[in-house]
Amino acid sequence: MTMIRVENLKKSFGDLEVIKDMSTVVEEKEVICVIGPSGSGKSTFLRCLNRLEEITGGHVYIEGVDITNPKIDINKIRQDVGMVFQQFNLFPHKSVLENVILAPMKVKKSDRKASEKKAYELLDKVGLREKAKAYPGELSGGQKQRVAIARALAMDPKIMLFDEPTSALDPEMVGDVLDVMKQLAREGMTMVVVTHEMGFAAEMGDRVLFIDGGYIVEENVPKELFGNPQHERTKAFLSKVL
Amino acid sequence: MDTIINALPYLMEGLQVTLYIFAIAIVIGFLIGLVVALFRLAPLKILNWIAKIFVDAIRGTPFIVQLFFIYFGLNSLDFISLDNTTAGIVTVAINAGAYFSEIIRAGIQSIDKGQTEAARSLGLNSTQNMRYIILPQAFRRMLPTITNQAIISLKDTSLLSVIGVADLTQEGRIQASATFDAFNVYLILGVIYFVVIYLLSTLASFVERKFVLR
Numbered sequence: 407m408t409m410i411r412v413e414n415l416k417k418s419f420g421d422l423e424v425i426k427d428m429s430t431v432v433e434e435k436e437v438i439c440v441i442g443p444s445g446s447g448k449s450t451f452l453r454c455l456n457r458l459e460e461i462t463g464g465h466v467y468i469e470g471v472d473i474t475n476p477k478i479d480i481n482k483i484r485q486d487v488g489m490v491f492q493q494f495n496l497f498p499h500k501s502v503l504e505n506v507i508l509a510p511m512k513v514k515k516s517d518r519k520a521s522e523k524k525a526y527e528l529l530d531k532v533g534l535r536e537k538a539k540a541y542p543g544e545l546s547g548g549q550k551q552r553v554a555i556a557r558a559l560a561m562d563p564k565i566m567l568f569d570e571p572t573s574a575l576d577p578e579m580v581g582d583v584l585d586v587m588k589q590l591a592r593e594g595m596t597m598v599v600v601t602h603e604m605g606f607a608a609e610m611g612d613r614v615l616f617i618d619g620g621y622i623v624e625e626n627v628p629k630e631l632f633g634n635p636q637h638e639r640t641k642a643f644l645s646k647v648l
Numbered sequence: 649m650d651t652i653i654n655a656l657p658y659l660m661e662g663l664q665v666t667l668y669i670f671a672i673a674i675v676i677g678f679l680i681g682l683v684v685a686l687f688r689l690a691p692l693k694i695l696n697w698i699a700k701i702f703v704d705a706i707r708g709t710p711f712i713v714q715l716f717f718i719y720f721g722l723n724s725l726d727f728i729s730l731d732n733t734t735a736g737i738v739t740v741a742i743n744a745g746a747y748f749s750e751i752i753r754a755g756i757q758s759i760d761k762g763q764t765e766a767a768r769s770l771g772l773n774s775t776q777n778m779r780y781i782i783l784p785q786a787f788r789r790m791l792p793t794i795t796n797q798a799i800i801s802l803k804d805t806s807l808l809s810v811i812g813v814a815d816l817t818q819e820g821r822i823q824a825s826a827t828f829d830a831f832n833v834y835l836i837l838g839v840i841y842f843v844v845i846y847l848l849s850t851l852a853s854f855v856e857r858k859f860v861l862r
Contacts, residue, residue, distance in 0.1 A: 561770060
């Protein structure tokens, strides 16, 4: 089943055209890693997939629904599309547990007991059950990001978007977060991951998208893209990061 | 000393009026401030303009002129009739509302954009985002400034004596002329205001500590 279909996506900020023309398809349970130089439009691409950025042109279909259609209820779509941010964006005035149960309770109207039970299961999964009563300010970066993943998972999303989830972390914290993501991938979550972790992309990606200059320059299985890049720009980029 | 003891019951009656006016006006003023701040930040341009004109008009005119306009100006219209206490409450509320709105707007804007993005990405709509994520954080940051404005508004209520509201200041004026002891009456008047404001700011810093931003 096709989870995400992007058709001729365009996105401009004023006169600045960040995404010129991108099309791709993400199937169920696929893990897509998006790589590319900074400023290439990869984060913007990701943020268009749940319409955190208003889309300038083209279409994005999530499970068949065109989210560029202004008449659809975007909040409904977003419940199925979890997102994890580079800067974590935990709610600092709420405890870890409250961060995780907020959306299920307020958006899905789940009762507190069921939401908490689920939240503890998810905190177990990311290895942070004992931090349930702590506040985000008391956590390390890696712990914050794992809570952010649990918070997104609490809505039972069908797709998870990761926007450079390890870029703001100290090196020794990166592994814990990647491990959680690997586990998710193995469980069959459909994931789109913007990352600088080439190791993760090579190991976990079903496909890798190389984005540069507002286009998807090259798209292939990791072995091919990393081992046998076809485009000059891909080669130039990989020679710098590998 | 006797004059003070005799004057004190009247001053206490005036204090009750002052606190009553202050309590109602500050609550209404805060609600006005919240609505105006949300207007100011709304995506609709027309709402931004209404909010901006309101704030500029209040900030650009003296309190006493606003009071006279509402009490004498509006009352001169056939279809409006306000007693002096009501006119006083309305003026303090509107005046405080304009200043509160700027405080609240700045507070909301000081919250990182990522908070809204995280909330919206979880499926919260913009109202839920405001209510559960942005405003609770913004209010904690705003509390010291809000307290400051509340204190200014409390002191502004003393100007209502000019239109004959029997507030603390008005009672003080009456007692000062009745006892021929202006020195002591106004001294004690000042002490009463000072104590009330001191208690108010102590309460505020208690609340602040209780809800300290983590």
